[in-house]
Amino acid sequence: MFGLFKSIPSVNTAQLEAELRNKPMILDVRTPGEYRVGHIPGAKNVPLNTIEQYQGKKQAKLYVVCQSGMRSKRVASSLKKKGYEVVNVRGGMSQWSGHVRGGTN
Template sequence: MFGLFNRIPTITTKQLEAELNKKPTILDVRMPGEYRLGHIPGSKNFPLNKIEQYKGKTEDKLYVVCQSGMRSKRAASALQKKGFDVVNVRGGMNQWNGTVRGGKL
């Protein structure tokens, strides 16, 4: 169906945590309600169902995260087809042990 199967690079949540000091562009593709329950500091909420409308800079590396890694993989694939440099965060927020914004009262 696609002709070329471009493998999407993946990193672990630990590797992403080590990158946070570089202020990476992190797209959280979960629904807004999930995002509000807790997200990686500095991440932008851009739900998977709207990913086709994403208008970032194609030269910026995008780290894509969701709850488990499945939606982010689909989002990363769609973004890669549009020319973005994407990295899927394997395991998503289920594996994230770093600082979380929101969600806590």
């Protein structure tokens, strides 16, 4: 299995919540409608269908979140292939118990 699949690091939602004080870069890959209903404060909405156009800083660690952890895992894998340092958030927003913000920012 070595060399074929590079594993994607992951954290659970409690670990991400503890990391918030460091102001991590969080990509929320859910639809704009899902994002508006409630998202992690500071998360940037980059919907799954637009992720190919994402042009962020490659030296910054990216935490990728979706609703359940499935879309974010796919996105994290894709971004890792492009040279980004990525961390998948297991359980996604369905497991998030921290503060959420509604709206578009």
